[in-house]
Amino acid sequence: MDRRVFVLLCLLTAVRSDDPSNKLEISVDEQNMLLICKGGKFGDEESIQLNYDNSGLHQCKSEECNDDTCPKALVKILSSENLIELDIGAVFTVLGADVIATALIGWAIYTICAQPTTRGGYQGNKASDKQALISNHTPSGGDTYQPLNTRTDEYSTLHAQRKNKNKQSV
Structure with a gap:
């Protein structure tokens, strides 16, 4: 099928190219900026000056x-x-200015976003520096933390779940 369409297309192209009415030709004269109609005219003139x-x-x-x-x-x-x-x-001026501007913007962002480092020496003005938060010696037998309350609640222990004997199996 495709071969028949191709042969038909070639035949129509050959017949169309032999048509005497297609002997007109449009060409461009690049030196004089003219559009030339060979074998005919553009309205009243044989050529048109190419301008705006x-x-x-x-x-x-x-x-x-x-x-x-x-x-x-x-x-x-x-x-x-x-x-x-x-x-x-x-071109090199524009490219150089672009590289310099990008570097400056990157440096500014890095400077603003960088973590501050310790400057100078240790200042020693924190409250934890003045007193020990957890004393190493305790009067309650050396235990650092307080013991938990000894009373119990109903939810302090887990009870085993009782099986219901009245359940019916499906």
Whole structure:
């Protein structure tokens, strides 16, 4: 199936290329900035000057072709008012400034976010420096911590769960 479609496409292309109405040709003269219609005219003229005013769709017409078969050219001329010229010095200046700015921003972030280090000597102004939090010698027999209360509650111990004999198995 694909081979038949390809052969049909080649046959249609060959027949279409022999059509005498396609002898019109549009070319561009780059030195003089002209769009040239060989074998026909763009309206009243054989060529069009390429500039900002002549942007649009232009059709090369002759007596042998109608509007559908005549070649067309879309001309778009963009203004270059906002363009700048870059030389190698300007490129290196921009790249160097970018590297320096990135390094400065990184240094500033590191300086702000870094953990403060101890400065100078030990100041000794904390309350724990003035008195011992846990005394090493205790009058209660050398035990550092207080003993727990000796009374018990109903939830102090776990009781074994009783099995219910009235349960029915499924």
